[in-house]
Amino acid sequence: MAQKKMAIIASKGTLDWAYPPFILASTAAALGFQVQVFFTFYGLQLLKRDLASLKVSPLGNPGMPMKMPFGPGWFRGINWNIPNAVQAVIPGFESLATVLMKQTIKNKGVASIPELRGLCQEAEVTMIACQMTVDLFGMNTAEFIDGIHYGGAATFLEFAGESDVTLFM
Amino acid sequence: MADQELDARGLNCPLPILRAKKALGTLQSGQTLKIIATDPGSVKDFQAFAKQTGNQLLESNEAGGEYTFLLKKS
Numbered sequence: 001m002a003q004k005k006m007a008i009i010a011s012k013g014t015l016d017w018a019y020p021p022f023i024l025a026s027t028a029a030a031l032g033f034q035v036q037v038f039f040t041f042y043g044l045q046l047l048k049r050d051l052a053s054l055k056v057s058p059l060g061n062p063g064m065p066m067k068m069p070f071g072p073g074w075f076r077g078i079n080w081n082i083p084n085a086v087q088a089v090i091p092g093f094e095s096l097a098t099v100l101m102k103q104t105i106k107n108k109g110v111a112s113i114p115e116l117r118g119l120c121q122e123a124e125v126t127m128i129a130c131q132m133t134v135d136l137f138g139m140n141t142a143e144f145i146d147g148i149h150y151g152g153a154a155t156f157l158e159f160a161g162e163s164d165v166t167l168f169m
Numbered sequence: 170m171a172d173q174e175l176d177a178r179g180l181n182c183p184l185p186i187l188r189a190k191k192a193l194g195t196l197q198s199g200q201t202l203k204i205i206a207t208d209p210g211s212v213k214d215f216q217a218f219a220k221q222t223g224n225q226l227l228e229s230n231e232a233g234g235e236y237t238f239l240l241k242k243s
Contacts (some may be wrong), residue, residue, distance in 0.1 A: 027183040030190035031221040109179040109208075119187055 001153075004033045007160035009168045013042030014160045015098060015113065016064075020169045024115035028165070029123030036163075038156040040130035043169075044137070047129055051113050055098040059087045069103035079161040087092070121147065128155060171203035171239060172196060178207045178235065185211045186218050189240065193224060196242045200229065204238045211236055 006028045015035075021043075025035045039047050041050065045054060050112040058064050066080040087093050111119075120127070127148045134141060134150070149155075160166045175192045177185035185206045192202050204215070212229060215238045219226035228239035 023183050026187055030183075030187050031218060109181040109184070111181075111184050 002130070004028075004031075004165070005163040006033045006035045006165040006167070007163040008035070008040050008042035008166075009036045009156065010037055010046060011041050011169060013045030013054070015056040015101060017169065018046050018051075018054055018113045019116070021065065022113060022120055023111075024125060024167065025125045026116055026119040026148075029120065029125050032079065033124075033165075035120075035123075036126040036128060036159045038128045038130065038151075040133050042138060044133055044144075046128055047127065047148055049143060049145050051117070054113060055094050056101045057094050058082070058083055059094070060098050066097070067104070069100055069107050072087075117145075121145070126159075172200040175202060175204045177204055177211070180206065181208050182210050182214065186214055189215075189218070189238075190222075193240065193242050198242055200242050202240045202242065204240065206236045206238070207234060207235050209236070211238070215240070 007022070008021050008025060012018075019039055025037050028035050056064070060065055066082060067078065068076055068080075070076070102112075127145075128149050128151045129141075129144065131150045131152055133139070173192055173196060175188055177188055180188070185204065185208055189202065189204050192204075196202060204211075208214075212231070214228055215229065218224070219240065223243040225241040225243065226238060227241050228237070230237045
């Protein structure tokens with residue numbers, strides 16, 4: 001049986017949206033797929049050596065439950081409905097939400113992003129940084145992890161054209 | 170008695186699968202790996218993993234919120 005292939009475009013640079021590409025890439029690799037992830041626009045944040053700056057923003061994100069990762073069960077169950085207008089004016093609101101989210105991730109036995117990315121690297125998932133976005137945003141490639149490639153749309157399409165699964169995230 | 174045992178309790182998707190894949194890598198063909206997990210999603214995931222990788226899923230059981238799987242390395 002020919003080896004299956006999966007091509008992903010990772011275009012978002014937040015803590016929550018870092019999960020889908022790394023979960024699917026690491027799992028597909030474990031299932032024997034050959035995997036390429038093309039990181040473009042804000043997705044390039046996911047290639048930085050230091051992932052501590054990834055944040056989750058509840059602002060303008062009505063689908064995000066806002067629950068506390070500590071306290072008794074009834075307290076954890078409360079969904080804090082904080083209006084956007086209030087979130088927007090509280091300094092550090094995103095940082096606070098990110099700290100709480102990271103605690104929830106830990107509590108629930110969900111892998112951290114550095115761990116998932118490490119598993120992708122171990123499984124030889126090919127990671128491609130979009131050269132155009134690097135230039136556009138003037139990103140410092142010294143901040144990126146080692147072993148990544150640089151390319152453009154044609155690079156992605158060459159592999160995607162032969163892939164069994166192609167996803168945009 | 171399995172040749173190796175993997176405790177994946179408390180771990181969530183996709184960690185049980187990824188840890189199992191890693192553990193299988195240390196086994197010889199024909200040896201077995203027992204996995205204990207608490208993630209309800211792992212039931213379907215291990216079926217899919219077995220189908221996709223060719224490693225046989227010999228057993229899949231649930232008791233008291235714990236799921237045990239027995240995989241035979243292909």
